[in-house]
Amino acid sequence: MIARYVHEGKSLDYRPSEAVAAGEVIVLESLVGIARLDIASDTLGSLAVTGVFEVAKASGEISAGVPLYWDAKNKNVTTAAAGNIYIGKAVASAASADATVHLLLNAPYVAAVTA
Structure with missing residues (x-):
């Protein structure tokens, strides 16, 4: 298998080590995401990467x-x-x-x- 479709990529899973507030900008190396909702520490949430x-x-x-x-x-x-x-x-x-x-x-x- 060379590649398999996973999802549209409009958002990415993110599990922060500290709480993240809605609207906070998160930098992951050279990729930037924005939290749409609050994400509690060590809880799976998502970051928008488009829009x-x-x-x-x-x-x-x-x-x-x-x-x-x-x-x-x-x-x-x-x-x-x-x-x-x-x-x-x-x-x-x-x-x-x-x-x-x-x-x-x-x-x-x-x-x-x-x-």
Whole structure:
């Protein structure tokens, strides 16, 4: 057997060592998930790995379509890749004064090609 279908992959099982609150962003190496519901410590729950989410953002304007990165220290998204992990792409623009931005979680990332 080379491969066998398991499920759609819209969410993944997750058993945290500490309680996780609904809406909390969880980083698993290079994969980012968001808890839809509270998950108690050592209890099986699930993380969304696809979908559009409203997420806290750093200050600054964000244009629709730009890559976004999770800043674990400040618990928000930013357009700065350095030291942060890719989380998805903005699906709507957000003004500098906006506290949140809508993002497509784990959107396919294609690096710009330069000649």
